[in-house]
Amino acid sequence: MGTEEESRAASAESFHPSNEDIEKWMASAFDMAKDALENGEVPVGCLMVYNISEPKPSPFEMFYMVALDQLLDWCHHRNLDVKSVCKQTVLYVTVEPCIMCAAALRLFNIPVVVYGCRNERFGGCGSVLDVSSADLPQTGTTFKVCVGHRAEEAVEMLKTFYKQENPNGDQTISSLLQIFFLCIFSPPFLFVFFFVPPPFTSSNISWRHLCYKYTLCRASFQHHFLETLHKQF
Amino acid sequence: MEPQTKRWKGSVCDTDSWVPYPVLSDEQSQEVGLIEAFAAPILDKKETSRLVRELNSVYPLSGLQHIKRVRVCQKEGSPHPLEVLVCRVSDAPDMKVISIDSLLPSDGVRCNGLGEPFVVKVPARPPLTRPQFELASKHWPTSFHEDKQVTVALRGELFSPPQKAAMHAYMMSAVAAARAAKKMGMEPVGAVVVDPSTERIIAVGHDCRADHPLHHAVMVCIDLVARSQGGGCYSFDRYPACLTSLTSDAFHNEPDTDASSQPYICTGYDLYVTREPCVMCAMALVHSRIGRVFYGNTAADGALGTKFRVHSQKDLNHHFEVYRGILSKQCEDLNVPTAT
Ligand SMILES: [Zn+2]
Ligand SMILES: [Zn+2]
Numbered sequence: 001m002g003t004e005e006e007s008r009a010a011s012a013e014s015f016h017p018s019n020e021d022i023e024k025w026m027a028s029a030f031d032m033a034k035d036a037l038e039n040g041e042v043p044v045g046c047l048m049v050y051n052i053s054e055p056k057p058s059p060f061e062m063f064y065m066v067a068l069d070q071l072l073d074w075c076h077h078r079n080l081d082v083k084s085v086c087k088q089t090v091l092y093v094t095v096e097p098c099i100m101c102a103a104a105l106r107l108f109n110i111p112v113v114v115y116g117c118r119n120e121r122f123g124g125c126g127s128v129l130d131v132s133s134a135d136l137p138q139t140g141t142t143f144k145v146c147v148g149h150r151a152e153e154a155v156e157m158l159k160t161f162y163k164q165e166n167p168n169g170d171q172t173i174s175s176l177l178q179i180f181f182l183c184i185f186s187p188p189f190l191f192v193f194f195f196v197p198p199p200f201t202s203s204n205i206s207w208r209h210l211c212y213k214y215t216l217c218r219a220s221f222q223h224h225f226l227e228t229l230h231k232q233f
Numbered sequence: 234m235e236p237q238t239k240r241w242k243g244s245v246c247d248t249d250s251w252v253p254y255p256v257l258s259d260e261q262s263q264e265v266g267l268i269e270a271f272a273a274p275i276l277d278k279k280e281t282s283r284l285v286r287e288l289n290s291v292y293p294l295s296g297l298q299h300i301k302r303v304r305v306c307q308k309e310g311s312p313h314p315l316e317v318l319v320c321r322v323s324d325a326p327d328m329k330v331i332s333i334d335s336l337l338p339s340d341g342v343r344c345n346g347l348g349e350p351f352v353v354k355v356p357a358r359p360p361l362t363r364p365q366f367e368l369a370s371k372h373w374p375t376s377f378h379e380d381k382q383v384t385v386a387l388r389g390e391l392f393s394p395p396q397k398a399a400m401h402a403y404m405m406s407a408v409a410a411a412r413a414a415k416k417m418g419m420e421p422v423g424a425v426v427v428d429p430s431t432e433r434i435i436a437v438g439h440d441c442r443a444d445h446p447l448h449h450a451v452m453v454c455i456d457l458v459a460r461s462q463g464g465g466c467y468s469f470d471r472y473p474a475c476l477t478s479l480t481s482d483a484f485h486n487e488p489d490t491d492a493s494s495q496p497y498i499c500t501g502y503d504l505y506v507t508r509e510p511c512v513m514c515a516m517a518l519v520h521s522r523i524g525r526v527f528y529g530n531t532a533a534d535g536a537l538g539t540k541f542r543v544h545s546q547k548d549l550n551h552h553f554e555v556y557r558g559i560l561s562k563q564c565e566d567l568n569v570p571t572a573t
Binding site for chain 2: 072082098099100102103104107108120121122124128129131134135136137138139140
């Protein structure tokens with residue numbers, strides 16, 4: 001038992017995406033964000049990549065892209081242990097996950113999170129709180145953070161989105177960062193990060209509208225997910 | 234029957250067995266901290282107002298506005314009745330020997346009437362609570378703008394007996410849900426969301442993390458509240474103890490009629506939870522704009538007082554009041570393994 005546990009721990013320790021991986025998968029995340037922007041959705045892209053190199057019967061290193069709400073199903077269907085899959089999974093997202101999502105990532109034992117720009121309002125990987133590395137022995141495992149990949153571009157997209165939504169609004173970064181981060185009632189929580197600029201959070205639109213909007217967003221994500229998967233194989 | 238009365242007393246009505254204490258912000262909970270300063274005795278009482286005026290212009294003590302400049306001498310039987318704060322030790326000029334002459338430039342303050350300086354410790358920032366004020370005042374007189382509600386809350390006396398009885402009943406529902414979770418092999422945590430304006434329970438939920446690692450009691454409960462408003466993302470139908478007041482009026486209400494009064498899922502609602510929420514749940518409560526949170530016991534990784542104070546975290550766009558200690562004994566007992 002001991003040796004197996006140890007080797008697993010060791011592989012989790014050394015598990016880190018290469019620069020090419022980051023380049024490639026962040027490009028996918030940015031494509032998703034761009035797509036969302038073109039469809040009037042919140043331009044935040046997020047995907048999870050599971051790297052199985054251990055069984056290696058295949059000549060190729062295989063990557064599966066999995067969204068977190070599908071992660072459980074996906075594992076169950078393949079009779080895989082969720083925990084061990086998560087330990088080999090990298091989350092790529094264009095914007096820093098909020099405090100809640102960062103905690104959720106810990107609870108899923110995701111070891112590495114790569115993100116583009118910081119989220120000064122809600123960020124849980126150092127901007128508001130550092131949940132990713134905090135000493136919380138009962139809240140899953142800590143995760144490594146790679147930050148700054150194409151950060152300006154991620155901010156630029158959010159800015160553009162904000163301008164579209166509020167043509168008369170004041171387009172300063174600080175007001176941009178007033179965004180409300182609604183990711184809570186999105187069942188896959190982690191894979192759609194939902195931004196809504198301030199006018200939308202006031203009483204003129206209830207959370208229910210956000211949920212509806214979210215549902216659309218989720219559908220488009222799944223569509224995209226399948227498409228990307230298709231391209232991969 | 235005698236035993237039943239006892240039981241009823243013990244489980245439902247015994248509101249004296251617990252005390253709700255507020256979980257305050259870092260600034261309100263930590264000690265105010267002390268910094269060193271030079272003070273000097275006022276030898277001639279009649280010079281006091283002139284000395285204060287002149288010292289204020291030479292050493293304005295900016296950032297220490299809460300400090301009173303003059304205090305009554307603490308030593309009994311001292312020849313001089315008053316002492317005045319001269320300056321921070323860090324603001325003082327370099328001196329070979331500490332003396333009042335080297336502290337004060339000759340043109341700014343006429344030192345007659347002042348004795349030789351000595352070092353005192355003064356509170357570094359204004360006290361925010363009565364305990365902080367009392368501690369700070371031991372060192373040097375300090376002004377204090379008292380928040381009466383905080384003072385009363387810190388004494389555990391904020392809630393009236395009828396309010397406590399209601400809190401007791403709500404937490405009992407949470408405890409019951411926690412017991413149901415425990416029976417199913419989940420973590421023994423239960424939560425209840427209440428609308429305090431109507432005194433109606435909106436949702437009861439418990440931990441379901443054996444099914445999904447994120448289905449903590451608070452998350453379950455918030456999703457059930459969303460469901461009561463026509464939303465929600467999960468089905469907890471297979472858990473009989475996870476309930477929401479999905480009444481017929483909720484169905485018949487036009488979505489837009491209460492949309493304006495219900496901008497967020499938990500606006501104006503109170504949460505009762507048997508154990509301090511973790512950081513994920515605490516942030517979910519921020520996102521859903523909970524009104525107040527009442528919990529039984531602290532948790533090692535708790536984010537409403539233990540590891541973090543998410544409810545009073547600077548930079549976040551929603552803050553809320555938190556009280557701990559509600560039915561603490563019953564909540565604590567949930568963690569004891571049951572002999573079956
Ligand atoms: Zn989030
Ligand atoms: Zn939790």
